[in-house]
Amino acid sequence: MHIGFLTPEYPNPQSTASGGLGTSIKNLASSLVAKNIKVSVFIYGQKQDLIFKENGISFYFIKQKKYRFLGWYLYRKYVQKVLNVKIQKEKIDLIEAPDWTGITAFIKLCCPLIIRMHGTDAYFCELEGRKQKYRNRLFEKMALKSADALVSVSTFTAEKTKEIFKLKQAITVIPNSIETAKFTPSKKTVVRNRLLYFGTIIRKKGVLELAFIFNEIVKSNPEAELWMIGKDVLDIFEKKSTLELFQEKLSLQAKQRLRYFPEVSYSEIRKQLAEAAMIVLPSFAEALPMTWLEAMAMEKAMVTSNIGWAKEVMINNKTGFTENPKNHKAYAEKIIKLLQDPELAQQMGKAAREQVLKKFSTEIVVKQNIDFYTRIVEN
The missing domain is CATH 3.40.50.2000 (Glycogen Phosphorylase B;)
Structure with a gap:
């Protein structure tokens, strides 16, 4: 099986700044590679185009492009083209993308698309009690409703997102994971x-x-x-x-x-x-x-x-x-x-x-993800 991740961030020295989303993707990608599953990571919105392989993962940096008009649409179509070329050439079985700002709205792929709920802009606006931009809400709704499958990192996020967008699709819940061997109790005196x-x-x-x-x-x-x-x-x-x-x-x-x-x-x-x-x-x-x-x-x-x-x-x-x-x-x-x-x-x-x-250890959570991916590919 070959899994592709589309993301705006990833903790790598050559990419733009990364936070919790990038860390969670890195943990999952690394644990999949350890199980002999091929992984490609597509990072959009970057300063330059780059292709390289590191720790068994293939990386594709997609440069942010500027357009005079309709940049939000034309850049998505550019990302779509990059993805579909690699999907066919590298035989990628599915692409996973985050829900944030609905990057996959208007993107049509030649393989199944999964959206993982790490929290939409609408979700955080709801929790913070602030108004959301109409365009962001529209794109997020379109992206979620057009996905082949939805997965959420928590039950609370799944239920709140379902309520906000009035979603009817089933949502699988698989939590974020952590490489417990890298974060271990210290012998240092506190x-x-x-x-x-x-x-x-x-x-x-x-x-x-x-x-x-x-x-x-x-x-x-x-x-x-x-x-x-x-x-x-x-x-x-x-x-x-x-x-x-x-x-x-x-x-x-x-x-x-x-x-x-x-x-x-x-x-x-x-x-x-x-x-x-x-x-x-x-x-x-x-x-x-x-x-x-x-x-x-x-x-x-x-x-x-x-x-x-x-x-x-x-x-x-x-x-x-x-x-x-x-x-x-x-x-x-x-x-x-x-x-x-x-x-x-x-x-x-x-x-x-x-x-x-x-x-939450990668050893446990990776199996849940592999079972989930297998069901999507087989269906």
Whole structure:
């Protein structure tokens, strides 16, 4: 079997910036190759056209083209042409694409097309309570309804997307996976009282609520420190740096206990995860977050949000604590409890890794994907 992935991002030094979507595709692609399945990855919107092979995966970078009129349509037709040539030449059995902004609207392929729901723009707009561009909604709806099969990374995302677009197709649920051999418990001594947030510095990740939560924490524990790692983005509502908005909400005492780092390497993320006493991820909008799986796989105690998908990942009071990020005091109290009780934090961290090994390891999830792909190809 030969599987092709169409994606706007992938963690490779030669491609444009990548986030959780790219990481999830990389984990799946690598695990498929390990099972002797051929994989080709088509990355659109790139700075240049490139073709190369790496770690058993064939890569095709598709350069972003500029058009005077109807660029959204003409670029899709260009991507379609590139895909169909390779599908026929390389005998690709199916193409998988993400749901984000409906890239496959107007694209007709000579093999089955699967769309994996990592969260449409409509989905995130719904969760964030903001208005969506009409064109994005139309393209996403067209792409989903014309797909040969749909798969979602969480039940919550599947049900919410089905409701938003009034979909009638069946949706298979297969979670994101993580290479647990790469994210393992560290023997490093943790830095007592250090909290770590990692991910994009953006409103939907609960970053602005985290400011108020951290204010509460330093009142009770003046030794607490917050390390934040991630790319700062322009806030969608206030049109200014989210990091600046975050800092404006901090008390003077809390500001003195903050350290911020822009994007860092994967290896540096693992180092910082290992050193943190615990992880805080108060997100309002996810499909099934890779950051949560990475921290859990490293046996880190966590306090996360309790919204939607959270119950499919975390077990409250066992793998960590879940709480509504808007309830600043209650959220802070759970963090303080773990800082004060390292034994409980360690116990929850171990339970978190067990949860990942049982439900989200590539060894388990790759089989679910192969069975799913086989059914689509055979049908």
